Amino acid sequence: MKRSKQCYAQLNLLNRALIIVLVSVVLLPSHRIKSLWSVKEKNVAFEPYTETIPGSQVSFDMVPIQGGEYMMGSPSSEDKRKDDEGPQVKVGIEPFWMASTETTWDMFEIFVFQEQEKRLATESGGLESANIPSVDAVSRPTPPYLDMSFGMGKYGYPAICMTQYSAQMFCKWLTAKTGVFYRLPTEAEWEYACRAGTETAYFFGDDPADIDEYAWYYDNTYGGYEKVGTKKPNPWGLYDMHGNVSEWTLDQYNPEFYASLGDGVKVPYNVPTKLYPRTVRGGSYDDDPETLRSASRIPSNPRWKQQDPQIPKSNWWHTDARHVGFRIIRPLNPPAEKDIEAFWPEPIEDI
Amino acid sequence: MKNFEPNKNINRRKFVKSSAAAAAGGMFLSHLPVSASAFVGGNETLRVALIGCGGRGTGAAAQALSVKEDVKLVAMADAFRDRLDDSYENLMKKHGESGRVDVPEEHKFVGFDGYKNAIALADVVLLATPPGFRPIHFEEAINQGKHVFMEKPVAVDAPGVRKVLDVAQKAKQNKLNVVVGLQRHYQNSYLELMNRIHAGEIGDIVGGQVYWNSSGVWVRERQPQQTEMEYQMRNWYYFTWLCGDHIMEQHIHNIDVANWAKQAYPVKAQGMGGREVRTGKDHGEIFDHHFVEFHYEDGTMINSQCRHQEGCMNKVSESLVGTKGRATTDGATMISDHSGKTLWKHRGKNDPNPYQVEHDRLFAAIVSGDELLADAENGAKSTMTALLGRMATYSGKVVTWEEALNSNMSLVPQTFSWDANPPVVPGPDGKYPIPVPGKTKVI
Numbered sequence: 001m002k003r004s005k006q007c008y009a010q011l012n013l014l015n016r017a018l019i020i021v022l023v024s025v026v027l028l029p030s031h032r033i034k035s036l037w038s039v040k041e042k043n044v045a046f047e048p049y050t051e052t053i054p055g056s057q058v059s060f061d062m063v064p065i066q067g068g069e070y071m072m073g074s075p076s077s078e079d080k081r082k083d084d085e086g087p088q089v090k091v092g093i094e095p096f097w098m099a100s101t102e103t104t105w106d107m108f109e110i111f112v113f114q115e116q117e118k119r120l121a122t123e124s125g126g127l128e129s130a131n132i133p134s135v136d137a138v139s140r141p142t143p144p145y146l147d148m149s150f151g152m153g154k155y156g157y158p159a160i161c162m163t164q165y166s167a168q169m170f171c172k173w174l175t176a177k178t179g180v181f182y183r184l185p186t187e188a189e190w191e192y193a194c195r196a197g198t199e200t201a202y203f204f205g206d207d208p209a210d211i212d213e214y215a216w217y218y219d220n221t222y223g224g225y226e227k228v229g230t231k232k233p234n235p236w237g238l239y240d241m242h243g244n245v246s247e248w249t250l251d252q253y254n255p256e257f258y259a260s261l262g263d264g265v266k267v268p269y270n271v272p273t274k275l276y277p278r279t280v281r282g283g284s285y286d287d288d289p290e291t292l293r294s295a296s297r298i299p300s301n302p303r304w305k306q307q308d309p310q311i312p313k314s315n316w317w318h319t320d321a322r323h324v325g326f327r328i329i330r331p332l333n334p335p336a337e338k339d340i341e342a343f344w345p346e347p348i349e350d351i
Numbered sequence: 352m353k354n355f356e357p358n359k360n361i362n363r364r365k366f367v368k369s370s371a372a373a374a375a376g377g378m379f380l381s382h383l384p385v386s387a388s389a390f391v392g393g394n395e396t397l398r399v400a401l402i403g404c405g406g407r408g409t410g411a412a413a414q415a416l417s418v419k420e421d422v423k424l425v426a427m428a429d430a431f432r433d434r435l436d437d438s439y440e441n442l443m444k445k446h447g448e449s450g451r452v453d454v455p456e457e458h459k460f461v462g463f464d465g466y467k468n469a470i471a472l473a474d475v476v477l478l479a480t481p482p483g484f485r486p487i488h489f490e491e492a493i494n495q496g497k498h499v500f501m502e503k504p505v506a507v508d509a510p511g512v513r514k515v516l517d518v519a520q521k522a523k524q525n526k527l528n529v530v531v532g533l534q535r536h537y538q539n540s541y542l543e544l545m546n547r548i549h550a551g552e553i554g555d556i557v558g559g560q561v562y563w564n565s566s567g568v569w570v571r572e573r574q575p576q577q578t579e580m581e582y583q584m585r586n587w588y589y590f591t592w593l594c595g596d597h598i599m600e601q602h603i604h605n606i607d608v609a610n611w612a613k614q615a616y617p618v619k620a621q622g623m624g625g626r627e628v629r630t631g632k633d634h635g636e637i638f639d640h641h642f643v644e645f646h647y648e649d650g651t652m653i654n655s656q657c658r659h660q661e662g663c664m665n666k667v668s669e670s671l672v673g674t675k676g677r678a679t680t681d682g683a684t685m686i687s688d689h690s691g692k693t694l695w696k697h698r699g700k701n702d703p704n705p706y707q708v709e710h711d712r713l714f715a716a717i718v719s720g721d722e723l724l725a726d727a728e729n730g731a732k733s734t735m736t737a738l739l740g741r742m743a744t745y746s747g748k749v750v751t752w753e754e755a756l757n758s759n760m761s762l763v764p765q766t767f768s769w770d771a772n773p774p775v776v777p778g779p780d781g782k783y784p785i786p787v788p789g790k791t792k793v794i
Contacts, residue, residue, distance in 0.1 A: 113566065113661045143566040145601075147665035151681035154664075223683030223696055286700065306704035309534075310406030311413050311441050351413075351445045 055121030055130020067095040074295035084255035085295040092266040093192045095332040101228035108159035133176040141316035152224035158245045158325040166316045167326040181334040186269045187251040194294045196236040201293045203234040208289035215243030221285040242292040245325035246280040253277040253299035275348040284323035315347040397422045400473035402466045404429040404438035408479030416451045418714040426458040426472040428465035463767040481587035486511040502532040504734040507595035509758040512735045519727035530713045531730030538705035540684040540697045553673030559653040561605035562666040567659035589635025592762035596637040599737040602657035607733035608669045609653045617645040619751045624744030632781040643740040747788030758794045
């Protein structure tokens with residue numbers, strides 16, 4: 001019961017975001033805006049900005065993505081296309097900022113290790129200004145049993161192997177720290193940002209021969225990921241949308257989802273109700289170019305935890321998803337405080 | 352179990368014969384009939400008992416219940432009722448529908464001694480308690496004529512290792528299969544790598560490094576009503592008599608890989624270790640870092656490091672240096688020459704889950720009789736290797752294999768009961784006595 005109610009809130013959150021914000025700005029007394037999930041500033045300039053995680057020297061860059069409409073999915077003529085990429089459907093997207101790179105271990109480890117968060121905060125201006133969320137407000141990953149970078153590199157490299165839940169809890173933590181609502185993109189938002197106005201198989205065209213300039217993939221890596229932002233970006237300034245690591249979206253994976261949508265749906269979102277499969281996008285260092293195409297969809301799989309020897313399995317870590325990371329977005333028009341509260345998921349036990 | 356392998360009956364006959372011989376030799380407890388085994392009694396379902404119902408034990412049971420052979424979980428034992436109940440509930444969620452979980456209330460055994468009763472009800476026993484109990488549980492299982500899956504490490508002290516080595520011989524004589532949870536031995540990437548190393552692709556191994564550097568594990572808060580014994584049992588990871596220290600509990604995997612590659616066990620070790628960041632009274636007595644040089648008979652030295660510290664370089668892998676090249680499992684499992692050129696790389700995308708393969712192989716071997724899995728001896732010797740490392744870091748001295756293996760220093764408590772004192776107790780400040788290199792005796 002609890003779950004279905006929550007999903008309703010999530011669905012509405014995205015569709016009603018603009019109205020809610022307008023209402024909340026007009027109606028809510030300003031002191032209420034100071035609570036955990038509220039945004040700092042409603043009338044922010046829609047420009048690129050750099051966010052420094054409070055209580056640390058770690059920062060990331062956010063790129064504005066104008067709203068609009070596009071054809072989600074790939075045409076049946078596209079080489080290597082799979083059935084789950086169609087039928088193409090015209091969808092609307094609300095404006096948002098997207099991180100220019102995948103979330104790095106630099107960012108993610110501050111969330112994973114609270115002691116590290118406190119130490120960094122003490123070193124850079126004091127605990128008070130670090131907005132360290134209480135244990136009750138944000139739950140944190142259990143320490144990983146293994147080295148979750150698998151020797152592929154830490155600082156400047158993409159964080160990997162987290163569950164979608166874990167990535168979402170990172171967003172919750174970051175929201176609490178910054179006062180800005182950060183979340184994962186929907187599949188539709190992700191593809192829109194990846195395409196950057198293009199209609200070709202990749203944002204750089206249809207010919208995978210050009211991929212070396214833009215992407216880390218199986219044939220040009222040693223068998224692991226590379227530092228983020230070391231290839232050319234897409235036309236909107238986003239790096240590694242193709243390759244390096246695949247990226248979590250918010251959606252439950254459903255191969256039939258596009259067929260269920262009518263033209264013009266705004267920010268379609270297939271609200272998850274089951275733990276598997278959920279959707280990652282973009283392909284990785286361990287994939288061949290066809291899986292890196294803008295429209296390619298990758299379902300998560302219980303195999304991604306197969307080497308977790310425990311039952312119940314970890315809510316936080318995918319022992320066998322070395323190819324999966326995520327990047328964050330920030331809607332230009334964030335939802336109201338209560339809808340943000342309702343937005344964060346509860347874990348689904350993985351037996 | 353509709354289609355038995357053709358040689359199944361032959362195998363049964365062999366089993367009866369060897370069991371009878373063993374029984375005549377007094378190896379079986381007299382009150383347990385040989386027909387306790389399904390393969391003698393003619394019952395076609397393999398009955399499984401789980402001893403130790405934590406997260407890992409539950410995982411092992413789930414894997415045992417996922418094999419293609421006809422199996423059923425019939426008994427469970429744990430020191431704690433709540434752990435057993437959680438485990439049962441999770442196994443019902445996962446395997447309830449298949450009908451493979453059939454553990455009536457009277458087959459759930461709680462406390463220190465329940466394992467004996469649970470073992471008696473089964474053909475195959477899964478041993479997944481904290482490692483301090485492994486030698487007595489393994490001995491009981493083999494004495495009762497059962498096949499065994501047991502988690503690593505298989506002991507925490509030298510008397511325990513010697514017991515497992517003895518029992519391993521009995522298991523082999525009695526044709527009882529034993530799989531040890533050093534699952535790299537059941538993992539394609541490692542199997543392929545070892546084949547290549549043993550075929551000489553990196554030449555003779557002249558050195559190496561093995562690592563388990565991570566950020567540590569769980570801590571369970573002391574509850575007001577707990578006796579000291581219960582507190583330590585709940586926090587078994589932090590007590591050497593239960594866990595062996597993290598050099599044994601986790602790093603054994605990597606140390607075992609070094610032995611496997613060398614096809615030998617070290618003759619001595621020297622090292623250092625201590626408690627640098629995990630120093631509180633919540634952290635028992637174990638170290639948070641160890642660094643050991645393992646010396647092999649041919650002069651090869653392999654360095655081992657393990658660490659439980661947040662915010663540091665983490666790595667769980669092995670690197671072996673040979674006269675012709677280098678083998679690493681760091682990120683990619685690969686072999687390169689000394690100029691760094693990749694000679695071979697394993698692409699493991701669709702490899703089977705080694706934790707499942709362990710059980711697939713075990714149950715197939717039991718049913719078919721085509722092979723006898725006998726991991727206990729290597730399991731005991733790799734346990735001994737990690738213990739040798741711990742002895743070196745706790746003492747700060749050079750410790751030889753011979754003196755370590757022959758040590759009579761036992762960590763087993765005098766009495767197993769909730770109100771008995773465990774082998775270590777906290778001082779007035781709530782902290783436990785910690786080994787001091789240069790002073791602590793380990794032999």
